[in-house]
Amino acid sequence: MTTSVRPIASGMEASADTRPCHYQASPEETGTNTSQDEGSVTELSQEDKKHLKEESGTTTCRPKISQRKRVEPPTNEGNNTISLAEKYPEPGRYFKLGEQIGEDPNGVIYNGWHRSRRMEVAIVIIEDQEKQKGIQSEVEVLEMVSGHENIVDFYGAYYHQAPRTPSLPEGLWIATEFITGATLQDLIGTRKTLGERWISYICKQITTGLFHLQKKNIIHHDIKPENILITSYGEVKIGEFGFATFGEKSSSTSGTITYSAPEVLANFTNKHEYDHKADIWSLGIAAIEMAEGLSFSKLPRQKLIEKITRGPAPTLTPWGKWSDEFRFFISECLQREPSKRPSARQLLSHPFIGEIRGERGVQKNIAQQLHRGMKH
Structure with a gap:
């Protein structure tokens, strides 16, 4: 279930539908991203900071309420x-x-x-x-x-x-x-490709939300641009919890195949359990989509599953304009082996999103783009 997002003007309709590198950064690691403005938009809550310190190891987008059956509540004699x-x-x-x-x-x-x-x-x-x-x-x-x-x-x-x-x-x-x-999908539609600072900001907000879910032992299972909402102030929010599961582990195959992690899709043939790092893979795919789109998303279902489960992890194009920090971020999110993939907590200290300079300016620019993009 997400929410209802009223378009800023009359505008958009939401549409339907690497290299391996083991993460070594500690929670104290920070990074920078150069811009004209300085400031931090999303400050971690005191609870989040406590977890980071204690854990070692480093439009109207209408409310979409999942129609999949989940857990049936108790009833009174079937009524x-x-x-x-x-x-x-x-x-x-x-x-x-x-x-x-x-x-x-x-x-x-x-x-x-x-x-x-x-x-x-x-x-x-x-x-x-x-x-x-x-x-x-x-x-x-x-x-x-x-x-x-x-x-x-x-x-x-x-x-x-x-x-x-x-x-x-x-x-x-x-x-x-x-x-x-609007949704993140709508925002991508206004520009086809987003700038790196915008992607960094959006990924940080999503990761912060995923860290909150991780602490609650919730796996989302369907992180993708269509389910990421952006307010008229440029705030980023995770929505649509129709596939979400309770617990540290899950064996669910629910979700959108294009954004599903290899360990999720492997459950179609060999049932096993995986953890919240499946959502980190989905974030990495969404980051590539923000930058360059997803050329493989239109493959037939079975070929798409085979590509994700057996092929190399997706990467940014080698000739692109993207920084080494961004490429490193993608490669970390898309580690094929979940044990080598960072958790949301670890990812928050990644150089690409750990400390973004000019964050308030980025948020303001995204809000302005929404206003422009939603008008005809």
Whole structure:
């Protein structure tokens, strides 16, 4: 489940669908990236800093709520409606429902007003009982990870049972952050290729969000530009937790094949477990896409799987304009052996993203590009 992102103007529609080098950097390692402005946009929270110190080893983008069945909640003698009505509070006292702004595979999307927070939110109302059951695990994940600046905010699940308030739609209500901005996929579409400083900034924000998920023992499973949201202020947030799993290990094959790590796709033929570093591989693929696009993404499904599981790791073109630090970052993210791939915690000290000079200026430039790109 992501959020609803209102386009800045009338503009974009979101579209559908190396070399090995063992990571040696310590958490204290820093790097620089030259620019005109100085400053740091994303400061690690005190909790993050504590973990880094203690652990050694170094548009409206509409809310997309996964329709895959996850963990079915307990029911009262098979009656899911009664169960959810008992489990979740009545939404009418918390929200004022606005107009319909779209549809989702699971239900209808509305904007709404959070009465106590006094802010606009996105609300997906799910009437289908099977879909209501299928989304329970995603709701649990959002409850665990919400509240971090690089994660889409979640404002709770509610259940309205007619005819308590006949004017309100019956069903499961999911309230999330309503973002004015675009997806990373949209941003790429405005320029075809992003500059290196922009890529560095965006990768740092995503990695910070992944570090938060790592601490919560959550594996996202679907990191890709379509699921990365950028606000009108240039803030970067991870959304869409429909494939996310609990625990340090997973054997799930869910996700988007183009961005899936070799160890994930290997599970189609030989079941085994892997960890959160699968999300780091996905970040590396997204970084290449920001820089040069993905020429291999249109391969037939089976050939794509074979290329990822058996072929060499993708790299930036050797004749490109990219710095050694960026190439090193890509090679680290795309280590084929997960044990040699850095964790999100380790990656935060990488020279490419560890300490970006002019970070506030980069954020401002991205926000300005969104405003320009969304206008016709």
